[in-house]
Amino acid sequence: MEQIKKYNILKIDGGNKNIVEDIVVLEYPFTIFVDGKEVITLLCSPRSLKYLAVGFLYSEGFIEGYSAIEDVQIDEIKGRAYIRLNAKGIFNKKLQEKRTIASSGAKGTMFYDMLDSLKSKKVKEPLNIPVYEIKKLMETFNKNSELFYKTGGVHACAICNNNNIIYFEEDIGRHNALDKVLGRALAEDMDLKDKIVLLSGRVSSEMLVKAVKREIKVVVSRSAPTSLAVHMARELNIALIGFVRGEKMNIYSSFSSLKF
Amino acid sequence: MEQIKKYNILKIDGGNKNIVEDIVVLEYPFTIFVDGKEVITLLCSPRSLKYLAVGFLYSEGFIEGYSAIEDVQIDEIKGRAYIRLNAKGIFNKKLQEKRTIASSGAKGTMFYDMLDSLKSKKVKEPLNIPVYEIKKLMETFNKNSELFYKTGGVHACAICNNNNIIYFEEDIGRHNALDKVLGRALAEDMDLKDKIVLLSGRVSSEMLVKAVKREIKVVVSRSAPTSLAVHMARELNIALIGFVRGEKMNIYSSFSSLKF
Incomplete structure (x- = not known):
């Protein structure tokens, strides 16, 4: 791309x-879904998107190793990663509750809605x-x-x-x-x-x-x-x-x- | 400071x-509380902290104008802003639900806990x-x-x-x-x-x-x-x-x- x-x-x-x-x-909105749930939209360069998704999940503590990932699908056109974790994935409610807000105007897939609202x-x-x-x-x-x-x-x-x-x-x-x-x-x-x-x-x-x-x-x-x-x-x-x-x-x- | x-x-x-x-x-962890609730820890330079807190709340859609703010207290030693909104403040559950995650290792006031964990x-x-x-x-x-x-x-x-x-x-x-x-x-x-x-x-x-x-x-x-x-x-x-x-x-x- x-x-x-x-x-x-x-x-x-x-x-x-x-x-x-x-x-x-190019600035490319890239939304990561984990087990069907929208996690974040990163604004990034559209290369090595699989690695970006994996690295992000590791850095943020969603996974403790690559073996926690069952499957990664990247949709370049829509700018989405669909990730399925297995039992080793620690994606859970508790982690979600601890989340901080991004100092960012880009709210998930609402990015384009926001452009409209402006x-x-x-x-x-x-x-x-x-x-x-x-x-x-x-x-x-x-x-x-x-x-x-x-x-x-x-x-x-x-x-x-x-x-x-x-x-x-x-x-x-x-x-x-x-x-x-x-x-x-x-x-x-x-x-x-x-x-x-x-x-x-x-x-x-x-x-x-x-x-x-x-x-x-x-x-x-x-x-x-x-x-x-x-x-x-x-x-x-x-x-x-x-x-x-x-x-x-x-x-x-x-x-x-x-x-x- | x-x-x-x-x-x-x-x-x-x-x-x-x-x-x-x-x-x-200097990199300074600065935690913003709104109506008693922890919202985010920004990693920033410790100057104009009141303006940073106000600007952040506006940029993120918590307030639509300065008149929504009842009171701002800054604790420079602890690195905290305590903000009280009045009826015009739109800080609410709905907004919280829409939040994205920061691409950041710094999880709120857990920052120093994290250093410990490392x-x-x-x-x-x-x-x-x-x-x-x-x-x-x-x-x-x-x-x-x-x-x-x-x-x-x-x-x-x-x-x-x-x-x-x-x-x-x-x-x-x-x-x-x-x-x-x-x-x-x-x-x-x-x-x-x-x-x-x-x-x-x-x-x-x-x-x-x-x-x-x-x-x-x-x-x-x-x-x-x-x-x-x-x-x-x-x-x-x-x-x-x-x-x-x-x-x-x-x-x-x-x-x-x-x-x-």
Whole structure:
């Protein structure tokens, strides 16, 4: 199965802008069923899916060895693993009760339902942000990343208006950093419709969903997006901008949100 | 609260090796309780914890606005948030039932119990790996990362013996990539006691736990570890090696596992 997806994007390099074909990594929802019961949807790359299912069940304590597995069936089209355990499998009610929640917007096979439910957030009036402001914001953002320079071990996230960073947070987890700035905006009752989110890390569908739920129209990262993030951004008319580095950036969606 | 922790580590640079003080990003277990019920333990950086809790509850659909929150208490020492919702909070049985499992080794406040349960995996006979072999393995590993070079959007993970990469996987998720190689080793009944794990991404406690459960003694990354990963590696006598880049690497634990 393909691990990538191609999109026509708008590539900026200094004063040049061109529509070019770009390669984006595929994000693939993969739902694991154990003895007929839905356990989780992992957002992954669609390769070695059997090993992913087996490794996941081991890491999570569902099995203590491969001999606990009676049968594994992978349905690549539907993105599903059907696993049957034998008597050695320890999948049971007790384990289920101990489960924690994923810091994730993707709730099992409801993933696509969720995309539907976000349709109401479709952007009707795009922001009109000058490209040079985005470059400047990212420069300031990079300079702010103190903890990163000390340790190389964190992600940063910011909420900005056209000219300034308003909230800035760092965390060892991408999702946490984003939840921190969004949580603060919520607590301080800030309207985010005219704000921009800046991210240091990759933009997966989960990251995009968090921003969209708060009605953010522009998501900017110095890293790569995934295919599902690009797909969603296009469906919802969100401006998704990646690889903002020096004079360069890639615009994946809602090209008209930018001013040149 | 401090965001970092200092450790004396063994720093290699070409032919030089020195014990130096190094700064590692703090990994902090933070448990959120809603109306007295434990919801999740996030592994995070201990700053803006109130905003993290609020942002998380919003992103996960527990609340639809800040007005749903009656009260937030943060206990920094214990690493806990106690949140009370009012009638607008939608925390209820139905939502709980829909929860997915975290691809995480950290099960709520059982985190430290888990560390205890891993005591049996403490390494008694460390491997004796020549440092130059680790450099060579990382060079090969970097060359293998085809999808990364195409998209910049994935993590890689490998299982190796002293000289060769045996399994190699890439995935948009660090955890998935590791689960894939470990799952394959399990399915193919490979003994991992004398194997090395190579990672492109950061080593959090969750990543280390996955490796330790399969009795791996040496974990190598081209990125940074977190404090909890270093702590665990030292407790369990696992060799944890980070920032393997060119002639350089940092050895965080079990220095005697390496041969110079």
